[in-house]
Amino acid sequence: MYDWLNALPKAELHMHLEGSLEPELLFALAERNKIALPWNDVETLRKAYAFNNLQEFLDLYYKGADVLRTSQDFYDLTWAYLLRCKAQNVIHTEPFFDPQTHTDRGVPFEVVLNGIASALKDGEQQLGITSGLILSFLRHLSEEQAEKTLDQALPFRDAFVAVGLDSSEMGHPPSKFQRVFDRARHEGFLTVAHAGEEGPPEYIWEALDLLKIQRIDHGVRAIEDERLMQRIIDEQIPLTVCPLSNTKLCVFDHMSQHNILEMLERGVKVTVNSDDPAYFGGYMTENFHALHTDLGMTKEQATRLAQNGLDARLIKP
Numbered sequence: 001m002y003d004w005l006n007a008l009p010k011a012e013l014h015m016h017l018e019g020s021l022e023p024e025l026l027f028a029l030a031e032r033n034k035i036a037l038p039w040n041d042v043e044t045l046r047k048a049y050a051f052n053n054l055q056e057f058l059d060l061y062y063k064g065a066d067v068l069r070t071s072q073d074f075y076d077l078t079w080a081y082l083l084r085c086k087a088q089n090v091i092h093t094e095p096f097f098d099p100q101t102h103t104d105r106g107v108p109f110e111v112v113l114n115g116i117a118s119a120l121k122d123g124e125q126q127l128g129i130t131s132g133l134i135l136s137f138l139r140h141l142s143e144e145q146a147e148k149t150l151d152q153a154l155p156f157r158d159a160f161v162a163v164g165l166d167s168s169e170m171g172h173p174p175s176k177f178q179r180v181f182d183r184a185r186h187e188g189f190l191t192v193a194h195a196g197e198e199g200p201p202e203y204i205w206e207a208l209d210l211l212k213i214q215r216i217d218h219g220v221r222a223i224e225d226e227r228l229m230q231r232i233i234d235e236q237i238p239l240t241v242c243p244l245s246n247t248k249l250c251v252f253d254h255m256s257q258h259n260i261l262e263m264l265e266r267g268v269k270v271t272v273n274s275d276d277p278a279y280f281g282g283y284m285t286e287n288f289h290a291l292h293t294d295l296g297m298t299k300e301q302a303t304r305l306a307q308n309g310l311d312a313r314l315i316k317p
C-alpha cells in the first residue's frame, strides 16, 4: 500500500517550510552559520520531538528556525522539501512561510523570500513541481505587526498567491486580523487561515465570515458544530487536514480516533497534508499511509482524498 500511495499524484496544500527543517540540515546550517545549539547532536534533538500541544511544538519550531540566516539557507531548506515532493509524487505544493519568525530576529524579508522563491522556480523548471507560496501572519503577534509584514510583502506581490494565519490559536481569534486581511484581499491576495485545530468552531465561522478564506487549515473541530458542517459541505469549502500533526500535537489521542474519513464520507472536501513534516514523523505519503494502517482508509478513499487536494489548489493548472 505504501508504494501505491506514494505513486498517487498528490497536491500538498498545508505545510510550513520552516517545519520541513530536518535535524540533519538544522545542524549543518548551525555549523555553516557558526551558531551554538542547545542540543548536543541530531539524536538528542529528535528526542525533544515529543509534544503535548501546539504551543510546546511551536516553542521548539521557532528555536529551530534560528539557524536560517541567509538566502542560501532558505534555498537549501526549500529545495530539500521539493526533493521529498518529487520522491513522493507531489506534483503541486502551496507552502506557507512565516516572515515574522525571521524579520523579528533581524533577517531581512527579501533575504528569506529570495531563497524560497528561487528554489520554487528551480523546482518547477528542474523537477516539474508547480507551486504557489502563502505568506502567513503569526497570530500571537499584533495586527499592527501583521500590517507591517504586509507592507514589506507588497513590492514582491507576484511571489505570493495568498496570505494565511498560523501560530498559537487559542486566545488569538481570526477577528483580531480582520483589517489586515481586508487590505490583503484588496491588494489582490487570496486568503486562508488555520482555524479549528485547537480552537473552537467559532474561530472557523470567523475565518469564513470575517477573513473570507478560500480554505480552512485544519478545521477538524468543525465536527462539533452541525450548522457549520452543513455550511462547509454545502459550499464545498476545503479543509487542509494534517493527520500526523493532529496526533503528534494531541488534537486526537490516537490516529484511530481521527475524524478525517468520517468527514470525507459526510461529503466534506477534506485533503491530506503534512503540516511540519520534519517534526511530526512524515511527509505526504506517510500521512496517507497512517490513515490506511490506523483508520482502514481504502484505495478508493485515498483516491478521493488526493483528488480533493488537486481540486482545492488555489492555482489551477
Ligand SMILES: Nc1ncnc2[nH]cnc12
Binding pocket: 016, 019, 054, 061, 166, 167, 168, 194, 197, 245, 275, 276
Ligand atoms: N500546526 C500549526 N498550527 C499553527 N501554527 C503552525 N505553525 C507551524 N505549524 C503550525
Ligand SMILES: [Zn+2]
Binding pocket: 014, 015, 016, 166, 194, 217, 275
Ligand atoms: Zn499548519
